[in-house]
Amino acid sequence: MKPLLLIPVLCLPTLLLGESSLPSPTTEAPSRPVIDLSAPGADKLLEPSHASQVQVQPATDGKGIDVSVAAGPAGFPGVRIVPSTGAFDLSGAGFVEARVTNTGSAIISATLRMDSGENSASGSAYLKPGETGAARAYFASPGKGSNPLDAARITQILIFIGKNETTARAFRIDSLSAGGREGDTLPINPNTVRVKPQGGVIFSPSVPVSPGSQLTGRNGAKAEVTGNKTIGVNFSGKPEENVQLRPAKGYWDLGDFLQVTVKVKNTGSHPASLTAQLSSQADRSDTATPTKPIAPGETVDLVVPFIPGTPFKIISVPEQNQLEGKNSWGMESTPGVRYFSHQTNGLILSPVAGQEPSSFEVLAVTAGMPEGDPRPEWLGQRPPVEGEWIKTFEDNFDGTTLDESKWNVYSENHWDKRVGFSKQNVLIGDGQARLRIEKRAGFHNDDPNARATDFATGWLDTYDKWRQTYGYYEVRVKLPTAPSMFPAFWLMPQRGPATWPKYRQASTKDGGMEFDVFEGQSMWGPYRTTFGVHWDDYMKYHKSAGTSAHYNRPDKDGYLTIGMLWLPGHISVYSQGRLQGSWDSPRVGSVPSYLIFDMLPGGFEYDPLDPAKLPADLQIDYVRVWQRKDLMETGKN
Structure with missing residues (x-):
């Protein structure tokens, strides 16, 4: 939510060059000031966000505006x-x-945000004391939901x-300008480029590697490309x-797969073992060992495997039941629980500890899927x-119409203002429901008086x-790509008298909790989801726990069956009936x-x-x- 600042704005039109006196638009615009910060009175155009904490004044040398926080x-x-x-x-x-200079004694991250109605874009500069840098925002590279x-x-x-x-900070705004060409977008860092291996082939004699830049040995190990490639x-x-x-650059994007197979031959003179493991931007995968x-x-x-062999455990500490203190928890240290397949940055081959000198030949490295149907x-x-x-509840979405005795199709949209909820986009047929997103102008909740x-x-x-x-909640779904x-x-809470407003009935305070059985991000591929919880509201005391690396094996038809078991003091998540992780x-x-x-x-x-x-x-x-019989509650099931 954008803050509403009620402090009066003192505007000096001759200084606001972006309003009327900028050069006429051209295909390639030269760099030009939005505001002339060296002009007398320029500081009056910069409104402090918090009058009791922020002070603004001209720089002592007349070049720029000093901001003290x-x-x-x-x-x-x-x-x-x-x-x-x-x-x-x-x-x-x-x-x-x-262009911003850190004139204080503490490190700062200076952010520039520009708005055009409800749309916004931003950029930041990380600055140590005394450093000058540029925070740049692109019109064609908007922020989330814009x-x-x-x-x-x-x-x-x-x-x-x-x-x-605890610490006072200060910075100087040296200049504020517009530049570049119409349509310019945020430059892509080549180290973050994600490349999908064609057909899943990471390496083979027909997909060679560069030994100088792609192969490295550590602590005496050596690797080379052989004459057989x-x-x-x-x-x-x-x-x-x-x-x-x-x-070769950036990451391997393996989001369309659930495992990597390394075909390896022992070229030594005695039996030997070799382990394989993938590394990612976050952490390593589980390990493959013969x-x-x-x-x-x-x-x-x-x-x-991308799916760890040991189910994850979400960290549990007494502070989670206290209002003050830390507000986010991940998982206990278990192999593979923080491996991100869409940002894979390496394959690591290691000998078994204590093994004699050994040699191997890697014939191929290929990403793929497990065979068979995992459903019991x-x-x-x-x-x-x-x-x-x-x-206690079931909908198989048979027939051609939605059962509106069970479901609502309209609600508030607190997330993406570009999108409206429409009954036309809940499609029932072929034994399933489809929530469809499409480019179609309309009104939120199909209400002509609501937001366009x-x-x-x-x-x-x-x-x-x-x-x-409480109970066990299960869905069978196929995610979009x-x-x-x-x-x-x-799941969200609903409790209290019917006269309470919805925000109060759905509060995650006082025993309430948001349960995310799954959230997908198509950037991750169709098999990785989140599993997590949020509580104590979404403001100062907001807390969360869970994982964003929950990998689900699909059935033969490509569907994921994901379930959550919710009991007093316990939740756990299942995929195709297999325990994947839990929190007590x-x-x-x-x-x-x-x-x-x-x-949404x-x-x-996410990608654009x-x-x-x-x-x-x-x-x-x-x-x-389902509900366990001993937990049934009259009037609540």
Whole structure:
């Protein structure tokens, strides 16, 4: 939510060069000031975001504006610049840039944000004391939930730093200018480029590697490309030696797969073992090890799984049940629990500790999928744990119309203002529900009096129609693959008198909790999801725990079956009936909750939304819920 600043703005039109006196638009705009910061009175155009904590004055040398920020509670202290005529016209430019000098004694991250109505774009500069840098925001590279900005209608510009309650900071804005060419986008760092291996082939004699840049040996290990265009690996027997194969640039994007197979031959004179592991931007995968030493001349496949062999455990500490203190927890240290397949940056080959000198030949490295159908026969018929269970909710989406005694199709949209919820985008047929997002102008919730939107999508929830405390919740779904998709199945609280407003009934405080059974990000591929929880509201005391590296094996039809077991003090997640991870904590939610399916763009890690790749669907085969008999509650099931 954008803060509403009520401090009066003193505007000096002769200084606001972005309003009327900028050069006429051209295909390639020269760098030009948005504001002349050296002109007398320029500091009056910069409105402090927090009057009690931020002070603005001309720089002592007359070049720029000094901003002093006292220690305090302000979340994003800085300045706001609003044009007197309603908008800066920066037509023809590609970006706005603020050159900033850190004049204080503490490190700062200075952020420039520009708005065009509800759309915004931003850029930051990380500055040590005394350093000068540029924070640059591109009109064509908007922030989350925004469309590209209209350069002719920039309604405000913000320059701010982060919160610090103990240390005073200071910075000087040396210049604020528009530059570049119309249509310029944020430059891509070559080290972050993601490359999908064609057909999953990472290495083979027909897909060679560069030994100088892609192969490295450590602690005495050596690697080279052989005359057969394979990779020869030699280990000296020293401790902690390994060989690494890296991408030619950036990352291997392995989001379309769930394992990597390394075909390796023992070229030595005695039996020897070799382990394989993948590294990623976050952490390493689980490890592949042969069941027995590889005989001389023998060829084996080392299969590195993305799904860890040991279920993850979310960290549980007493502080999770306290209002103050730390606000986010991940997982206990277990092999593979923080491996990100879409950002794979290496394959690591290591000998078994204490092994004699050995040599191997790597014949191929290929990403792929496990064979077979992972579903047990009982899947979908009962929960995966023992107990006397009663089915309390089921929708298989048979027929051609939605059962509106169970589902609502309209709700608030707190996430992406480009998108409106529409009943037309909940499609029922062929035994499934499809939440479809498409490029279609309309109004949010199909209400002509509501916000106009450029995209339409589907929404389903059971608020005021069904809710339950505890139980087992299972869905069978197929995730979309178009860029920027963010589908989810989650639960939110609904408790208290019916006279309470919805925000109060759905509060995650006082025993309430948001349960994210799954959230997908199409950037990750169709098999990786989140599993997590949020509680104590979404402001100062907001807390969360969970994982963003939950890999799900699909069935033979490409569907994922994901379930959540919710018991007093316990939650766990299942995929195709297999336990994947759990959390035990006294703070696990304990109030009735309702079901939600959504299909939105964006999220927290995504590629730009591409209308040409739409429509896209979240396909829901079924949703089923059970309750353990001893936990049944009269009037709540």
